[in-house]
Amino acid sequence: MKITFERRAALSRPVLLAAPLIALGLAMLTSLILFAALGKPAGQALYSLLLEPFVGWYNISEVLLKMGPLMLIAQGLAIGFRANVFNIGAEGQLIIGALCASALPVYFPEGDSPLMLPAMIALGAVGGAAWAAIAAGLRVRFNANEILVTLMLTLIATQVLNYLLLGPWKDPHGFNFPQSVTFPDAALLPILLAGTRVNISLLGAFFVSALAYVMMRHRFSGYQLLVGGLAPRAARYAGFTEARAVWVSLLLGGLMAGLAGACEVAGPLGQLQRSVSTGYGYSAIIVAYLGGLNPLGIVVSAFLMAALFIGGDNAMVSADLPVAAVFVFQGLLLVFYLGSLTFIRHRVILNWAGRA
Amino acid sequence: MTILAFILAGTLAAATPLLLAALGELITERAGVLNLGLEGMMALGAAVGFVVTYTTHSHLLGFGVAALAGIALSLVFATLALGFMANQVAAGLAIGVLGQGLSSLIGKPLESQTLDAPGKWAVPVLADLPVIGPLFDQDVVVYLTFGLAVAIWAVLNHSKLGLIIRAVGENPHAARAIGFRVLRIRLVAVAFGGALAGMAGAYASTIYTPLWADGMIAGRGWIAVALVVFGTWAAGRIAFGALLFGALSLGGLIAQAAGVALPSQLLASLPYAVTIVMLAVISSNRRRMRLNTVASLGQPFAG
Numbered sequence: 328m329k330i331t332f333e334r335r336a337a338l339s340r341p342v343l344l345a346a347p348l349i350a351l352g353l354a355m356l357t358s359l360i361l362f363a364a365l366g367k368p369a370g371q372a373l374y375s376l377l378l379e380p381f382v383g384w385y386n387i388s389e390v391l392l393k394m395g396p397l398m399l400i401a402q403g404l405a406i407g408f409r410a411n412v413f414n415i416g417a418e419g420q421l422i423i424g425a426l427c428a429s430a431l432p433v434y435f436p437e438g439d440s441p442l443m444l445p446a447m448i449a450l451g452a453v454g455g456a457a458w459a460a461i462a463a464g465l466r467v468r469f470n471a472n473e474i475l476v477t478l479m480l481t482l483i484a485t486q487v488l489n490y491l492l493l494g495p496w497k498d499p500h501g502f503n504f505p506q507s508v509t510f511p512d513a514a515l516l517p518i519l520l521a522g523t524r525v526n527i528s529l530l531g532a533f534f535v536s537a538l539a540y541v542m543m544r545h546r547f548s549g550y551q552l553l554v555g556g557l558a559p560r561a562a563r564y565a566g567f568t569e570a571r572a573v574w575v576s577l578l579l580g581g582l583m584a585g586l587a588g589a590c591e592v593a594g595p596l597g598q599l600q601r602s603v604s605t606g607y608g609y610s611a612i613i614v615a616y617l618g619g620l621n622p623l624g625i626v627v628s629a630f631l632m633a634a635l636f637i638g639g640d641n642a643m644v645s646a647d648l649p650v651a652a653v654f655v656f657q658g659l660l661l662v663f664y665l666g667s668l669t670f671i672r673h674r675v676i677l678n679w680a681g682r683a
Numbered sequence: 684m685t686i687l688a689f690i691l692a693g694t695l696a697a698a699t700p701l702l703l704a705a706l707g708e709l710i711t712e713r714a715g716v717l718n719l720g721l722e723g724m725m726a727l728g729a730a731v732g733f734v735v736t737y738t739t740h741s742h743l744l745g746f747g748v749a750a751l752a753g754i755a756l757s758l759v760f761a762t763l764a765l766g767f768m769a770n771q772v773a774a775g776l777a778i779g780v781l782g783q784g785l786s787s788l789i790g791k792p793l794e795s796q797t798l799d800a801p802g803k804w805a806v807p808v809l810a811d812l813p814v815i816g817p818l819f820d821q822d823v824v825v826y827l828t829f830g831l832a833v834a835i836w837a838v839l840n841h842s843k844l845g846l847i848i849r850a851v852g853e854n855p856h857a858a859r860a861i862g863f864r865v866l867r868i869r870l871v872a873v874a875f876g877g878a879l880a881g882m883a884g885a886y887a888s889t890i891y892t893p894l895w896a897d898g899m900i901a902g903r904g905w906i907a908v909a910l911v912v913f914g915t916w917a918a919g920r921i922a923f924g925a926l927l928f929g930a931l932s933l934g935g936l937i938a939q940a941a942g943v944a945l946p947s948q949l950l951a952s953l954p955y956a957v958t959i960v961m962l963a964v965i966s967s968n969r970r971r972m973r974l975n976t977v978a979s980l981g982q983p984f985a986g
Contacts, residue, residue: 332768332985365788413772461959469963470972474719474772475909476962479955482902490948609780616773651787651897658723658781662759665774669767 332673346671347617347628350664357663358656362648372646376638376656379645388523390633392595395525396421396587398629399532400611402539403583405620407576414577416462416477417584418608419484420455424585425592426488427454429599432514433496433507443513448589455585456578458484463577467570473577481608492601507599516594528590533626535583540622584608605636606654613661632657686940690933692817696891698922698929699828700725700883704907705914705921706828706835707879712911713839714872715852717981719775720760722904723782724753724880725887730790732885733895737793742801746824746885753881754874756782761873765866768983779904787897798893824886829922836918848872852977855984865984880904902955909958913965915975924961928954 355373363369380386400417407414414420428451431443458480465471492505501508516526587607592599614632618624639653704721711718728749736745756778763774804826806819839845847868850858855865888899906928914921930937931954938945966972 415776465959465963469967470969471959471963471966472909472912475905475912476959478902478905479909479958482955483952486948486952490946493948494946612776613780649787649791651784651791654780654784655788656784658777658779658784661773661777662763662781665763665769665777666767669769 331676332669333676334673335671346619346664346667347624347631349667350617350660351631353663353667354656354659357659358652361655362646362652367648368646372642372648372652375642375645375648376635376652378638379641380634380637385523386637388520388525389637390630391520391525391529392523393633393636394629395529395532396591396607397611397614397632398626399528399535399587399590400580400584400607401614401618401625401629402532402535402622403580404611405615405618405622405625406539407580408615409620410572410576412573412576413474414459414462414477414580415474415612416459416479416481416608417580417611418604418606419477419481420458420581420584421588421591421604421608422481422484422488423458424451424455424588425599425603426484426491426588427451427585428589429496429507429510429592432510433599436508436511438511439513441513443511444516444593447514447593448586451585451589452582453585455588456582458585459577459581460574463574466573466577473573477577488599488601488603492599496599498598505601509598510593514593515597516590524595526590526594528594531586531590536622536626539625543622584611610636610657613657616661617664686937687814688817690930690937690940691815692820693933694926694929695818695821695825695829696929697932698925699825700887700891700903701907701910701928702832702922702925703824703828703886704880704883704904705910705925706831706918707876707883708908708911709835709914709916709918709921710848711872711876712977712980713852713916714848714869715855715977715979715982715984716764716869716873717771717775718757718760718764718873718876719772719908720756720778720782721775721876721880721908722900722902723779723786724756724877725782725884725904725907726786726898726900727756727782727789728753728881728884729888729900730786730884730895731881733796733798733888734789734793736798736885736889737796737895742889745889746882749881749885750878751881753877753879753884755877756785757873757877757880760877761870764983765869765873768985771981771983783898783900786900790895790897793895794897796895798889800890800893822890824890828886832918832922839918852979855979869984880907883907906954906958909962913961915965915971916977917975928957931957 355377359369359373362372380390400421404414404417428447430450431447432438435443459477461480462473462476465476466473489505492507496507498504498506498508516528519525519527519529588603591603596603610632614625614628617631618628635653635656639650642648642652643650704725708718708721731752732745732749735748736742739745759781760774760778763769763777764771801822803820803822809819810816839849847863851863851865851868859865884900887903888895892899910921910924910928913924934950934953938950
């Protein structure tokens with residue numbers, strides 16, 4: 328038997344939506360089997376992971392809280408991924424953004440200026456973009472692979488964070504915990520939904536998503552990025568450069584991740600902690616792909632992934648699953664998504680007669 | 684043992700997991716496939732190798748099962764990248780996440796447990812040499828890994844098999860036209876890479892630091908991917924790069940010996956920073972990169 332894939336000429340929207348749904352179903356089934364094999368209560372685990380996040384207002388608000396940074400970072404990354412510029416170091420850019428934003432309240436713990444918060448947000452964005460700019464500069468000037476550079480920069484960013492929290496930035500009254508002082512009120516984002524931890528950064532993330540959608544649909548720049556990555560030579564003839572695609576992709580990706588980092592420390596954390604990111608930067612890569620690298624799709628997939636995070640926390644308690652279960656599920660999701668994408672983009676032709 | 688002897692001996696051992704994983708990736712990439720899931724395959728191999736060695740007290744068995752686990756994960760990658768013609772970067776990242784998740788899940792019950800490291804084997808005569816003697820007093824895997832580097836160099840450059848692998852990587856269409864089963868050869872190359880990555884992980888967790896700690900691979904898989912680029916797809920240069928990084932990862936000990944008080948975080952960052960610098964230096968020679976890069980690397984091939 329021989330199987331061949333023939334590329335479909337056009338794709339309808341419902342067909343495109345099928346890929347993430349099939350992936351979700353298969354990932355659920357596989358993890359069910361896996362958890363059972365590990366001797367965990369599989370049904371309970373899956374309930375905690377997938378349904379409990381939507382039970383009750385508190386759980387839903389926590390999902391919205393996690394959705395913000397995931398959506399923000401994924402929108403930034405998708406721009407690059409569409410241009411074949413693979414920034415996989417959003418985690419590091421987020422950490423550096425959080426660091427830069429934290430500098431103000433750490434050095435002015437009694438500060439009450441209304442300018443403190445906007446300045447923190449700006450510092451976070453600039454910090455994240457600057458960290459990514461290292462990778463962009465090295466790629467454009469020295470041809471260094473941005474995948475490896477952004478990843479190495481993330482590992483370094485983690486060490487910088489550790490250094491500051493164990494040394495100069497450690498809260499002197501913090502019982503030796505590796506965390507900064509708690510921020511003054513002037514350094515905290517206003518709460519959006521009363522009674523929850525959801526702050527106004529969620530609106531910002533939605534605004535960025537809308538902007539990304541408009542940019543992609545109505546502006547030339549989206550096309551430009553696409554061409555720069557897919558066909559550098561064609562892009563050059565048309566007046567675009569690969570260098571510009573690299574710069575724009577990495578700067579925007581870093582900017583969004585830095586913003587997300589600033590909003591974490593100025594939001595739910597209220598201080599700089601070692602666990603400033605619970606893998607948002609890596610998960611956002613999966614969010615971007617599951618959303619089909621489309622700004623609207625990313626809104627949906629960010630919500631789904633955020634629910635998965637909250638579900639993972641629940642499953643830790645109720646089904647005795649380690650945090651890693653969430654990453655296993657995420658990995659399975661991406662594996663099955665990439666697989667089902669092929670079946671959707673191509674017509675599968677079975678030839679029972681053998682070699683064609 | 685003097686400090687110098689300690690560093691010499693330690694460098695080889697620290698280089699071994701990097702080299703083992705990088706040699707596997709070398710074969711995978713020479714066949715035209717870019718598998719960025721090395722970190723995940725190493726992490727899985729490390730966990731599986733540790734658990735098996737811990738329960739059976741057999742390092743050999745641990746290595747064997749770790750190799751199988753690496754192969755299994757690499758086959759998931761192959762299904763996506765070769766079978767379904769998925770984007771190879773995305774497929775590599777997917778199995779990377781999956782492998783690291785599975786690693787934590789599998790290793791969890793044995794957190795902070797330790798193993799007995801196997802004994803070392805001193806090469807007669809050579810191990811008694813002054814100064815460089817400690818280089819020849821290592822565990823068996825170190826000798827095997829460096830031997831493998833020589834073998835892979837010989838196979839790639841001086842054998843028909845090497846010619847076939849390179850043909851498939853450089854021009855799959857031409858290779859198919861003269862009758863080679865491109866996808867089948869690539870599949871074997873990917874599985875070979877998976878096996879070596881799995882064993883590299885097992886070496887790190889059961890021999891190099893025989894203690895289970897979640898996330899212990901700590902970027903070694905990515906450094907191995909970078910080593911293949913540094914070595915511009917040649918086994919000898921990759922081995923040299925691995926030794927350099929082995930020495931770097933001992934930076935903390937060297938600094939301590941020299942009496943320098945540096946923040947440990949700075950020393951921990953050193954291999955990552957050097958990776959970035961080396962990558963820039965070597966890649967900036969665009970002509971040389973073009974000459975050595977595998978022509979069809981990362982491009983899907985419709986069988």
